[in-house]
Structures are given as structure tokens and as C-alpha cells.
Amino acid sequence: MRSSLPQIFERLDALSSRARLIAAGAAIAVFVAVLMLARIAAAPQMALLYSGLDGGAAAEVIEALERRETRFDVRGNAIYVPETERDTLRLSLAGEGLPAQGGVGYELLDSLSGFGTTSQMFDAAYRRAQEGELARTIVASPAIRAARVHLAMGEDGPFRRGGARTSASVTLTPARGGLNVAQADAVRHLVASSVPGLDPADVSVIDAAAGVVISSSEDGLAQSMSDSRADTLRQNVQRLLEARVGAGRAIVEVSVETDPDSETVTERVIDPESRVAIHSDVEEDIENADGPGPGAVTVASNLPDGDAARENDRSTREVVRTRERTNYEVSEVLRERVRAPGQVRRMSIAVLVDGIVEIAPDGTRNWTPRGEEELETLAELVRSATGFDAARGDQLTVQSLEFPEPGLEGTTAGNPGLIGGTISAMSLVQYGLLAVVALVLGLFVLRPMLMKRTDDDLQLIETEELPALAVPEDAQQDAARALAANPEMAALEQRVDPPLTRLRETIEERADESSSLLRSWMEADLAEENPA
Known part of the structure; x- marks a missing residue:
């Protein structure tokens, strides 16, 4: 090492100023690249903590993370934390009630004091708390990302008859896709069951992503029944025809027009001929009367002692009255007919079948349409399978036309190549840095080392x-x-x-x-x- 250092300095002295600058820049670039790679390798793997939060909820979560001195990254509307700490942070934040997407709940009532709080203030606070609790319950569903609930309570007044009706509106933001009718009905029944005097029909559910009001299942019942019945008939007819003409060689379309109205008919029939005595009451009244006889009117009868003369002349009367009352029960039939919506008004069926295909010995394809007798047989099968009623105005059309030659299904899977699959942006950056470092090492380290041997040979010739x-x-x-x-x-x-x-x-x-x-x-x- 000591012997190589003087040689390095000698080589640096022998280089020109431009070569020295290039060598210094290459050394700095290699140092920076190695430092960045080391930093990337030492950085923890980040994982998603929460996403799709509103501004207030995201600010509360970030404040809680800063208090814990936890490293985090904000990428758009998502918050990332180290993967090893994600689950612990979720549990601890949930213990603090974060993130609070549904707003405040009944804890809002804790801040109210008994002094200085009017009944109107308490009613308004209670309504806000009730709206927040309903929103929290709705957001607990994994299909809902955010929810807002507004209640309009009906108030009674001294000069108001019956009082105003209570209504509610719910704005939902789905987590992905859209909201279906079943989910909207579930929210309606949840809100209506939580608010006294609220009918599910008075709850409006709005899809915030699509900006539309989701109708109830009762409104679309007739249409859904019509579509379901048409699909069932089409599948039955398709299966029936393909058994004869072959799979994929018959196309069936069914259109069912239904009546969206409902009707209730109550009928009461009384038969007077079929009476039956169910109660009989007989009442008998006997009356006895005793008095003087009628006698002749004479002078003696007018004398004071005339009555004594007629004491033995008296009469007796007896009256008997009989009354009978009989109650009869007649035969009575009570019928109630309920005609639900969805009754078939009219049905139209269109059937298209392929003809007969024959392959000649030379390989040519000969197509022949099916005969009228066979088409009529197929039409009769369709009428029997669908409950065809000509008096109702149903229509049926069966035609035989040539189908195009089916091609090869599917496509050949392409070769994904050497780096097939999905590569993240960070992986591309790391690969690029590695390529730059390898290129720098090859140009400024390996190449001079390979050229060093020639210089050493020349030096050996000079010193030998x-x-x-x-x-x-x-x-x-x-x-x-x-x-x-x-x-x-x-x-x-x-x-x-x-x-x-x-x-x-x-x-x-x-x-x-x-x-x-x-x-x-x-x-x-x-x-x-x-x-x-």
C-alpha cells in the first residue's frame, strides 16, 4: 500500500489539468452513488397506514405521529409509516379515536354544562351527536370510505296540525366502484331505525362519487323483475335450441314488458239460500183481568144500595201473548286478491339459428338454410318453453341465417422478457444508480488498471x-x-x-x-x- 501511494501521486502529477478534473468528478460521483445506495439500503420499508382521509382527519393523524416521533411519508392523500410499526400504530391510533372520519359523536354532549344551556342548544348538540354516531356506524362498513348524515327533525307547534315529518339525507363516498341498491336500502333502514318517527322512504341516499341519488329497491322492483324474467327465459330457450342446432349456433333475445302497477281487490259474497238458524228465542206473556160484570142500567143500580145488590155480579179475563225470535247465519265468502307489480303485458322473442354446414371432400364449406318445417318445429318448442300467448300480443320470430366462420379463440401469451412483471419507480432508480456506478467503475477504475500493465512493461524496459x-x-x-x-x-x-x-x-x-x-x-x- 505504501509503495502504491507514490505511484498514484506520480500518475496524478503526470496528468493534465483536464484529466485531473475528470478524475476528481468521477471520484465524487462514485462516492455520492455509493452513499445514496447505502442510504436506500439502510432506509426502512414503508407501508400504507391510511389513505383517502379528509384534511382534518389527516392532520390529526400526522399530529399524533409527530408526538410519537415516528417517521412518516405523505404521498398525496396517503400516509406511509415503517412497515414494522404499522400495525402497532393502527391499534394505538384507534385507541385515541383516530382517524375520526364520521365526525364527533356523543362525546359532544360532554362539553355541555347545565348552566347557560337552553333547550334549543341541547337539541342542536344532540342532533349533531346523533348525526356523527350514524356516520361512524356507516363508515364501519368496508365498502364506505366516508359518510355525512343530515337530520331534519319535525317540530310540533301549538298552531300546527299533525306536526312536520322527519326526514334525513345521507351522502356516501364508496371505497371503490359504486354503491348498489341493496347497500342504499341498508343505510336507509339503519338511519330510519335510529331516529324515532323516521320512515325509510324519507331517507335520501346520495352517491358522492357519481353525484346521483340512489333509488330504493321498490322503485326498481318491476324493472329488475322484468330483466330477471327475460334472462331466465333466454337461457332456457338458448339451452333448448343448442341441443338441436349445436353450441354457439343459436342466438336468442327476449324482451318482456311488465306492468309496474299493483292492485288489491276485496270481494265479499253472501248466499241467502244457505241460511242456518243459530239462535231461537220464544217469549210468552200471560195477563189476567178481574172486574164487575156489565149488568143492565136501571133505577135500582143508581140507588146507593144498588152496588151492594150487584156484588155477586163480577167477570174474569185472561190474555196470553207468545213471541218467537230466530237468528239465522247466512254463508259469506270474503276474497282478497293482490296483484303485485311485474305482471307480463307483452313478450317479444327473436331467435336466430345457423343453417346446415357441410364440408365437401375438397375442403370447401357449403351452407344450406334450414327448412320451414324445422323452423316451425323450433318455434313451437319456443312457445311451449316461454308460455307464449298470442291473445296477449306476444310476438315470436325464428329465422335461419348464416353465421360467420368462428376464428381461433384466445391469443398467444407474449414473452415477458428478462424483466417481466411490474417494477416500481424506486426499483428503477436503484437499478439506474447501480448501472451508473458500474459504468463509472469500468471507465475510471478497471480501464486504467488494464492499461497499467503496458506502462509497467515500458518502465521495466527503461529501468532494466x-x-x-x-x-x-x-x-x-x-x-x-x-x-x-x-x-x-x-x-x-x-x-x-x-x-x-x-x-x-x-x-x-x-x-x-x-x-x-x-x-x-x-x-x-x-x-x-x-x-x-
């Missing part, structure tokens, strides 16, 4: 002790004159490489030894050409 050779003075002068007289040799002398220049300088400094060495080489060559 050559045997003393005697060269005549006239030979040296003749060689010098020959070089000076030949301009091509002079130009060649100027274009030779520095190692050859140093070699020539060494020969001039040791002319005697060089001449003797050249003479011995020439004599050896002559001896080989002219053997004795």
Missing part, C-alpha cells in the same frame, strides 16, 4: 540494466543521417506513441549496448537463413 554493447561512432552517425534525410521517417517519428519515444530515448542513451544487441540479432537471423 542492459549489457554493455560497443557501437561504432560511424554507425550512429549513418543512422542519424538516414533518419534526417527521409521526411517520411521524420513524420513517423512525430506520430509514434509515447512508449516508443521513451524506447528510442533509452536506445540513444545506451547506444553501445543497443548497437551490440541489434548486431547480435542480425547475425542470428543470418545464421538461421544460411546454415553451414
Whole structure:
């Protein structure tokens, strides 16, 4: 190491100013690249903590991470933390109620004091707390990313009849995709069950991503039933026809028009001929009357003692009254018919079948349409399978047309290559830095090391002790004159490489030894050409 340092300094001194700048820049670039790679390798792997938070919730989470002195990265609306600490941070933040996407809940009532709080203030705070709790419950679903609930409570007044109806509106932001009708109905029933006097029909659910109001399942019941019935009929007819004409050689389309109205009919039928006595009541009344007889009117009857004369002349009367009451029960039939929405008004069916294909011996394809008798048979099968009713206005069309020749299905999978798959941007940066470092090492380290061997060989020629050779003075002068007289040799002398220049300088400094060495080489060559 000590012996190589002087050689390094000597080489640096021998370089020009431009070469020194290039070498210094290469050394700095290599140092920076190695430092960056070491930093990237030492950095912890970051994992997603939360994403899709609103500004307030994200600020609360970042503040909590700063209090814990935890490293984090904010990338758009996502927060990343070291992968080894992610699960622990989620649990600890959940213990603090973070992130609070649904707003404040019943803890809002804790800040209210009994003094100075009016009933209106308490009602407003309670409504806000109820909205926050409902939003928290809705956000607990993995399909919902954010939710806002607004309640409009109906208030009773002294001059108001019946009071105002309570209503609610819910704005939902789905985590991915959109919201379906079933999810909207679930939110409606959740809100309606939590608020007294609120009907599910008075709850409006809005998809914040699409900006539309999601209708209830009752509104789209008729259409969904129509589509479901049409799909079922189409599949049944398709399976029935393909059993005859072959798979993929029949196309069926079914359109079902349904009645969206519902109807309830109540019928009461009474049969007077089928009466039955269920109760009979007989009442009998007997009345007895006793009094004087009618007698003749005479002078004696008008005398004071006339009544005594008629004491024995009296009459008795008895009256009997009988009353009978019978209750009858007649036969009564009560019928109630409920016609649900979705009754079929009209049905249209279109069937397209391929003809008969025959392959000739020479390989040509001959197509023949199916006969009318066969098409009528297929139409009769379709009528039986779908419940076709001509009186209702149903239509059926069966045609035989030529289908195009099916091609090869699928495509050949391409070769992903040497670096197939998905590569992240950070991996590309790391690979690029490695390539730059390898290139710098190859150009500025390996290449000089490979060239060092040639320089060492020339240095060995310069420092090696050559045997003393005697060269005549006239030979040296003749060689010098020959070089000076030949301009091509002079130009060649100027274009030779520095190692050859140093070699020539060494020969001039040791002319005697060089001449003797050249003479011995020439004599050896002559001896080989002219053997004795």
C-alpha cells in the first residue's frame, strides 16, 4: 500500500489539468452513488397506514405521529409509516379515536354544562351527536370510505296540525366502484331505525362519487323483475335450441314488458239460500183481568144500595201473548286478491339459428338454410318453453341465417422478457444508480488498471540494466543521417506513441549496448537463413 501511494501521486502529477478534473468528478460521483445506495439500503420499508382521509382527519393523524416521533411519508392523500410499526400504530391510533372520519359523536354532549344551556342548544348538540354516531356506524362498513348524515327533525307547534315529518339525507363516498341498491336500502333502514318517527322512504341516499341519488329497491322492483324474467327465459330457450342446432349456433333475445302497477281487490259474497238458524228465542206473556160484570142500567143500580145488590155480579179475563225470535247465519265468502307489480303485458322473442354446414371432400364449406318445417318445429318448442300467448300480443320470430366462420379463440401469451412483471419507480432508480456506478467503475477504475500493465512493461524496459554493447561512432552517425534525410521517417517519428519515444530515448542513451544487441540479432537471423 505504501509503495502504491507514490505511484498514484506520480500518475496524478503526470496528468493534465483536464484529466485531473475528470478524475476528481468521477471520484465524487462514485462516492455520492455509493452513499445514496447505502442510504436506500439502510432506509426502512414503508407501508400504507391510511389513505383517502379528509384534511382534518389527516392532520390529526400526522399530529399524533409527530408526538410519537415516528417517521412518516405523505404521498398525496396517503400516509406511509415503517412497515414494522404499522400495525402497532393502527391499534394505538384507534385507541385515541383516530382517524375520526364520521365526525364527533356523543362525546359532544360532554362539553355541555347545565348552566347557560337552553333547550334549543341541547337539541342542536344532540342532533349533531346523533348525526356523527350514524356516520361512524356507516363508515364501519368496508365498502364506505366516508359518510355525512343530515337530520331534519319535525317540530310540533301549538298552531300546527299533525306536526312536520322527519326526514334525513345521507351522502356516501364508496371505497371503490359504486354503491348498489341493496347497500342504499341498508343505510336507509339503519338511519330510519335510529331516529324515532323516521320512515325509510324519507331517507335520501346520495352517491358522492357519481353525484346521483340512489333509488330504493321498490322503485326498481318491476324493472329488475322484468330483466330477471327475460334472462331466465333466454337461457332456457338458448339451452333448448343448442341441443338441436349445436353450441354457439343459436342466438336468442327476449324482451318482456311488465306492468309496474299493483292492485288489491276485496270481494265479499253472501248466499241467502244457505241460511242456518243459530239462535231461537220464544217469549210468552200471560195477563189476567178481574172486574164487575156489565149488568143492565136501571133505577135500582143508581140507588146507593144498588152496588151492594150487584156484588155477586163480577167477570174474569185472561190474555196470553207468545213471541218467537230466530237468528239465522247466512254463508259469506270474503276474497282478497293482490296483484303485485311485474305482471307480463307483452313478450317479444327473436331467435336466430345457423343453417346446415357441410364440408365437401375438397375442403370447401357449403351452407344450406334450414327448412320451414324445422323452423316451425323450433318455434313451437319456443312457445311451449316461454308460455307464449298470442291473445296477449306476444310476438315470436325464428329465422335461419348464416353465421360467420368462428376464428381461433384466445391469443398467444407474449414473452415477458428478462424483466417481466411490474417494477416500481424506486426499483428503477436503484437499478439506474447501480448501472451508473458500474459504468463509472469500468471507465475510471478497471480501464486504467488494464492499461497499467503496458506502462509497467515500458518502465521495466527503461529501468532494466542492459549489457554493455560497443557501437561504432560511424554507425550512429549513418543512422542519424538516414533518419534526417527521409521526411517520411521524420513524420513517423512525430506520430509514434509515447512508449516508443521513451524506447528510442533509452536506445540513444545506451547506444553501445543497443548497437551490440541489434548486431547480435542480425547475425542470428543470418545464421538461421544460411546454415553451414
